[in-house]
Amino acid sequence: MRRKMKEDVAYSFSMFCDDVALMVSTATTYNNPGETVYNIALDLKARFEVMLASSGADAGRGAAETPQPVASKKRGRTPPP
Secondary structure (H helix, E strand, C coil), X not given: CHHHHHCCCCCCHHHHHHHHHHHHHHHHHCCCCCXXXXXXXXXXXXXXXXXXXXXXXXXXXXXXXXXXXXXXCCCCCCCCC
């Protein structure tokens, strides 16, 4: 996620939600129930879902969402007029 944002890839909210889901899936696939990483992944998933629900945000899974560009953080670049 950090690399995508640093490289100015158009990183949408839907893509962020997909990355969080992938991170949780990977952690629960390659770690055993009861292990710290597995438990933290489940906690992250639960908290993320609560935050999404309480904010009224929609992860937009499968929706045709137009990606919004991320502001450039590279030095010396000026945005086009």
